[in-house]
Amino acid sequence: MACNVSVVHQAMASAVAQPNKAPPQLPCAHLSSSSNSKPKPFKLLRSSQSSFASTFSPSRPQTLIPSRSSKAPNFLVVGCGKVEPLRIMISGAPASGKGTQCQLITQKYGLVHVAAGDLLRAEIASGSENGRCAREYMEQGKLVPDEIVVMMVKDRLLQPDSQEKGWLLDGYPRSSSQAIALKELGFKPDLFILLEVTEDILVERVVGRRLDPITGKIYHLKYSPPETQEIASRLTQRFDDTEEKVKLRLHTHHQNVKAVLSMYEDITVKINGSLAKEDVFAEIDSALSRLVEKRKSTSESLAA
Numbered sequence: 001m002a003c004n005v006s007v008v009h010q011a012m013a014s015a016v017a018q019p020n021k022a023p024p025q026l027p028c029a030h031l032s033s034s035s036n037s038k039p040k041p042f043k044l045l046r047s048s049q050s051s052f053a054s055t056f057s058p059s060r061p062q063t064l065i066p067s068r069s070s071k072a073p074n075f076l077v078v079g080c081g082k083v084e085p086l087r088i089m090i091s092g093a094p095a096s097g098k099g100t101q102c103q104l105i106t107q108k109y110g111l112v113h114v115a116a117g118d119l120l121r122a123e124i125a126s127g128s129e130n131g132r133c134a135r136e137y138m139e140q141g142k143l144v145p146d147e148i149v150v151m152m153v154k155d156r157l158l159q160p161d162s163q164e165k166g167w168l169l170d171g172y173p174r175s176s177s178q179a180i181a182l183k184e185l186g187f188k189p190d191l192f193i194l195l196e197v198t199e200d201i202l203v204e205r206v207v208g209r210r211l212d213p214i215t216g217k218i219y220h221l222k223y224s225p226p227e228t229q230e231i232a233s234r235l236t237q238r239f240d241d242t243e244e245k246v247k248l249r250l251h252t253h254h255q256n257v258k259a260v261l262s263m264y265e266d267i268t269v270k271i272n273g274s275l276a277k278e279d280v281f282a283e284i285d286s287a288l289s290r291l292v293e294k295r296k297s298t299s300e301s302l303a304a
């Protein structure tokens with residue numbers, strides 16, 4: 001049964017729907033998966049463009065101050081009395097360690113973690129029509145159509161906490177059309193982190209990955225086993241964390257990553273994600289510290 005198109009945000013549906021390009025085997029056939037279609041420029045309704053544009057002004061004089069809203073040392077740039085926190089993107093293949101690194105980054109830098117996959121899983125759990133559509137694509141390791149994902153991410157980035165503390169965007173954009181959409185919405189990242197891990201390691205990590213639904217902690221049956229039998233008995237596995245499905249997800253990732261990278265070349269930092277998590281974080285931390293320092297010296301020279 002096909003999904004009801006009326007549940008998809010009207011602005012998005014009219015902007016990007018490409019019904020003829022949808023893969024015929026997918027039940028949500030009126031929507032197009034970005035992994036299967038040529039990226040198209042993303043058009044927005046004028047009203048959302050102008051209301052959003054009014055909240056962002058990238059070229060103001062800026063001054064660096066420590067954040068007061070969090071204990072974390074996420075230095076913020078202030079211009080004309082307006083606070084501008086860090087905006088970071090992190091990308092990598094399935095199980096490249098994004099989730100673990102995101103926890104460490106948010107702990108230290110106080111950013112809001114916005115994970116496209118988590119937003120989609122929450123939508124599925126809510127039982128909505130969009131969630132049902134999304135699951136069909138996720139089951140096949142394909143990208144969920146932009147009509148669903150872009151608005152979801154946009155809405156989360158516009159929440160007051162993301163605006164105030166800054167954000168760490170995880171798993172988005174995964175195609176050039178998603179990157180273009182984000183740009184047209186006025187979101188401009190400061191840094192694009194790419195975690196690189198070899199394929200054999202990725203598959204092993206995915207197949208052994210388990211989640212504790214109570215604490216949210218992620219375990220690996222071999223490398224990071226649960227501490228007690230009680231925890232072990234309640235661990236769950238993501239429905240797309242099987243060997244068969246991870247190979248499909250990896251294929252999708254490889255198909256799209258180059259196009260996305262090409263849009264962020266000037267702000268990309270590539271990190272070897274095969275290392276121990278502490279070593280991976282040390283590299284990310286040093287890139288973030290450099291960014292903070294660079295902003296600091298820019299603001300000092302502006303103030304001088």
Ligand SMILES: Nc1ncnc2c1ncn2[C@@H]1O[C@H](COP(=O)(O)OP(=O)(O)O)[C@@H](O)[C@H]1O
Nearest residue numbers: 094095116117138142143144149171172174249
């Ligand atoms: N930006 C996105 N655009 C489209 N689909 C997405 C996006 N992010 C996540 N998904 C869907 O959700 C699935 C799970 O994503 P995620 O939780 O980030 O795990 P992983 O990176 O390990 O695949 C993806 O395989 C894809 O189907």
